[in-house]
């Protein structure tokens with residue numbers, strides 16, 4: 001198989017050709033231009049949906065470009081999270097330290113917005129100059145009697161996955177210990193790893209409400225300070241985005257004995273299985289009956305809508321390149337639901353057990369790749385003749401340059417892809433992009449040089 005870098009071979013598997021444990025969950029190979037984002041960005045995407053918090057970036061102004069509109073999480077309340085604040089470190093601060101500038105920025109923000117919660121994000125340069133975020137945040141917390149929480153997300157300590165852990169550590173500082181009076185009484189759950197992109201949190205919360213289960217806190221889509229503090233009031237954590245929230249679920253289990261289960265609301269099959277798993281946890285006949293009724297009616301409705309697109313899609317081929325393994329697994333099943341064969345699957349931060357599942361589920365000949373670089377993606381898409389790439393914002397232009405259809409499954413979308421409604425939207429979007437006549441004209445204009 002083509003590869004420019006020998007050291008990358010262990011990160012790539014072809015199903016059926018070699019059965020081996022894939023290398024993953026490790027540092028990117030030097031010289032390979034990884035698609036992964038930085039530690040700070042990982043922390044920011046997890047925490048930014050907390051709507052009534054001030055999100056203060058301690059670093060140069062360029063880092064603050066990573067803000068609300070990179071994801072577009074929706075809020076039903078405060079809009080404070082949509083503002084971007086930065087200490088705008090300059091050469092002088094790099095030489096003499098930025099602690100004073102940070103303390104002054106916190107003073108100003110408290111004066112202007114009177115927040116109950118401030119997150120202070122460390123960036124690369126802060127890791128280099130060694131500002132004492134802990135001390136500045138602690139002093140501001142006691143001065144104002146509010147939560148000022150440092151997010152230890154400076155660069156050079158890993159990749160986006162390290163940022164997820166830094167965000168979870170910050171959340172753990174916020175969450176109050178379990179209230180022993182509530183043990184055994186609660187019938188509510190926490191929903192971890194949904195960021196309310198295009199109202200997805202609200203769709204899934206409505207499903208639970210209609211089967212008689214309340215959502216206590218969502219981490220972190222459409223969430224607010226007071227709710228998050230009471231996270232331990234729930235009796236179960238369900239984890240949608242395992243990559244970003246498994247660490248927190250483990251910690252809550254270790255610290256407070258809160259059980260958790262992995263779920264996925266991408267595609268009809270995974271949505272139904274996830275609802276059944278949560279209903280089974282409560283072991284309540286009424287909840288189980290309502291769940292089955294809902295699955296039956298929603299599945300019939302979604303299948304009927306998807307049928308309109310499906311016969312146009314049979315025989316098409318898809319390439320998947322997303323952040324986490326859980327999403328890749330669900331997408332593989334979801335493409336099958338709409339009659340499309342998956343020919344390449346990759347993730348930026350997949351875990352060993354997720355790659356095992358992908359190897360089990362994939363058809364013979366499918367390329368499975370961890371932490372791919374752009375030239376590998378290009379090679380695999382062309383080699384396998386993919387008609388569509390599903391990925392994040394960084395992969396969009398590669399697909400377009402190759403004359404291949406593209407679906408953004410992460411950043412810029414305005415319609416939900418979760419739940420039964422999301423499954424219909426997904427089929428519709430795949431149909432409208434794969435079957436668009438534009439690809440014929442793009443190829444006529446020279447895109448065929450790539451193909």
Ligand code: SF4
Pocket residue numbers: 038039040041059062063122123124125154155
């Ligand atoms: S933290 Fe570092 S890598 Fe991330 S945006 Fe800022 S400078 Fe760039």
